[in-house]
Amino acid sequence: MVTIKWRLHPGQRQVWRSKARFKVVGCGRRWGKTEFGWKKLLTEALRSPGPYGWIVPWYKELRPVTNTIDDSTPLSIFTVRRKIAIGGIPVYRYLELPNGSQIYLNSADLEDSLRGVKYRGVVLDEAPSIRRSRWEKEIAPSLMDYGGWAIFIGSPKGRNWFHELYLRGQDRASYPEWESWRQTSYTNTKGRGGFLEKEEIDLIRSQLPELAARQEIMAEFLEDAGVVFRNIEVCRAGATGDPEPYRRYTIGVDLAKTMDWTVLVALDDTGHIRGFERFNQLDWGFQKARIRSFADRYRGLTVIDSTGVGDPIYDDLVRDGVKIQGFKFTSESKRQLIENLSIAFDKREITIPRGLEVLENELKAYTYELTTGGNVRYGAPEGLHDDAVTALALAHWGRSRMPEPAFIFG
Secondary structure (H helix, E strand, O other): OOOOOOOOOHHHHHHHHOOOOEEEEEEOOOOOHHHHHHHHHHHHHHHOOOEEEEEEOOHHHHHHHHHHHHHHOOHHHOOEEEEEEEOOEEEEEEEEOOOOOEEEEEEOOOOOOOOOOOOOEEEEEOHHHOOHHHHHHHHHHHHOOOOOEEEEEEOOOOOOHHHHHHHHHHOOOOOOOEEEEEEOHHHHEHHHOOOEOHHHHHHHHHOOOHHHHHHHOOOOOOOOOOOOOOOOOOOEOOOOOOOOOOOOEEEEEEOOOOOOOEEEEEEEOOOEEEEEEEEOOOOHHHHHHHHHHHHHHOOEEEEEEOOOOHHHHHHHHHHOOOOEEEEOOOHHHHHHHHHHHHHHHHOOOOEEOOOOHHHHHHHHHOEEEEOOOOOEEEEOOOOOOOHHHHHHHHHHHHHHOOOOOOOOOO
């Protein structure tokens, strides 16, 4: 006989003891959601033979539960274990127990891929990032055969369908099968019977933007959560055109050759976007010529992404006499770059000409995620571009570091 000993912190025990068929847990980072979900699913699978499911938004999100299984579960209890490699890292896709229980670990990124399955119980990990339609059209019907249960766990991401389920769980009178909880990261501190040092959470919290801290640590459902750039509509004004006399310009350049776009943004000293060009699938010789022409037109400092392939382009433009500064991208420098632009929009220091829908759409879609190490990672959602955002951020970076002009009256 194999004995499994697990310890839950008080917040997890509260959810564990609930008799609700549908449980919704909005929790802060490091609450222990994956560990809790796996412990609950495995316990139920050992008690009641049948098919069970673990569902994530994308296959890469199977890595945390795979690590949890390997680190906390005696692997000898499984009669079958199957893994596949995702990005070179093996993750579990199927597990079987001696009592006949089957555990399927799936991604919800492809429509209709979850049809034709029936579950006795299912855990939706990172539930706020799973599309509503996947739950309503595919996963929920799969519970009908057994009268199955579901646990939704994840950190809030605005007031989306996960928030609606949370509100349903708060109204037990109207929805007696539902129950919900909102628990912060501090629920899992040692002072409260958990596993983490409070000071570690305090440190991560202090390094996050305010909205990110409220969402990721305090598990708040925020109206504009996940939004990096606000006031986009109210910052819409003016037009692009030829450079104006007596204005100083900074240019931001984000480079790309094939799949993405090279974008050039000219920002004047008032924060208005006066020049904008976007092109792709040009060889480097043509791109350098376009950049030189743009820099000659909007005379001033050019700030260019000089990371990787950008480094020799930067060197060539320096030799060509372009007044240019390279920007090396690291996780920390990108954070500073993007947050610098975000603050500018908060203060309404940037104006966007009408007709630049490409830039506006990128700004509106731009988002962030909190890594497992507690760092903020900025970028466009999967499948979208962020080249125009990066070029604008580089231009504003140069503008915000431009010395004030000296005026002599006499």
